[in-house]
Amino acid sequence: MPEPLRVLALKHREPLKFAVVGGTAFLVDNTVFYGLKLTFLEPKPVTAKIIAVLVATIVSYVLNREWSFRTRGGRERRHEAALFFLVSGVGLVLSSAPLWISRYVFHLRAPEVSLVTQELADFTSAQVIGTLVAMVLRFWALRKWVFPDERTRPGGVRPAPAPAATDEPA
Numbered sequence: 001m002p003e004p005l006r007v008l009a010l011k012h013r014e015p016l017k018f019a020v021v022g023g024t025a026f027l028v029d030n031t032v033f034y035g036l037k038l039t040f041l042e043p044k045p046v047t048a049k050i051i052a053v054l055v056a057t058i059v060s061y062v063l064n065r066e067w068s069f070r071t072r073g074g075r076e077r078r079h080e081a082a083l084f085f086l087v088s089g090v091g092l093v094l095s096s097a098p099l100w101i102s103r104y105v106f107h108l109r110a111p112e113v114s115l116v117t118q119e120l121a122d123f124t125s126a127q128v129i130g131t132l133v134a135m136v137l138r139f140w141a142l143r144k145w146v147f148p149d150e151r152t153r154p155g156g157v158r159p160a161p162a163p164a165a166t167d168e169p170a
Contacts, residue, residue, distance in 0.1 A: 014068060014069070014143075015139060017067055017068040018064065018068045018069075018138075018139050018142075019135075020068075021060055021063040021064050021067065021068050022060070022135060022138075024059065024060075024063060025056040025057070025059055025060040025063075026056070026131075028052075028055060028056040028059050029052045029053060029055070029056035030052070031052075032048075032051060032052035032055050032056065033048050033049055033051075033052035036048035036051060036052065037049075053092070057085065057088050060088070061081060061084050061085070061088075064084070064142060064147075065080070065084075065147070069142060069143070069146075069147035071150060072143070072147035072148070072149060072150055075146070075147075075148070080146055080147070083145055083146045084142070084146050087137075087138055087141040087142060087145065087146060088138070090137065090141070091134035091135075091137055091138045091141075092134070094130065094133050094134045094137055095126070095130035095131055095133065095134035096126070096130060097130065097133075098125040098126060098129040098130040098133070099122060099125045099126035099130060101125065102121045102122065102124075102125035102126075103121075103122070106121075108121035108122075108125075109121075
């Protein structure tokens with residue numbers, strides 16, 4: 001990796017790791033959802049989606065805890081997990097809000113608009129706007145409340161500060 005890019009990646013490693021975990025959770029969500037929806041839960045797509053979101057959220061918690069925020073801590077594991085799922089629930093509401101607004105406030109749904117327009121509006125509002133809003137909230141909230149303390153877990157030990165320079169000879 002070129003040095004300027006390496007320095008930038010190291011400087012922003014936490015958000016980059018968070019984005020990789022988010023992408024992984026997105027893939028897990030879609031794989032589980034379509035796997036269930038296209039097989040034995042075909043008549044129950046909402047149930048399939050709920051199961052998929054739960055599986056993806058668990059995967060996200062484990063990966064964020066053990067990789068993205070591995071050097072952070074400050075909470076008992078149960079408290080940390082409860083806060084993570086609370087933040088994820090708020091994120092779910094925020095990611096769904098743009099779709100709700102698109103469909104029910106702006107009426108971007110068939111038969112008021114064409115099916116193509118509806119699908120483009122759904123994708124833009126839910127998958128683009130909703131995902132970005134929820135991602136920013138989750139990153140901020142996870143750092144602030146779920147994994148608040150930097151360098152409190154193994155692998156995140158801070159180096160001792162360098163002794164202060166003095167003008168007096170030793």
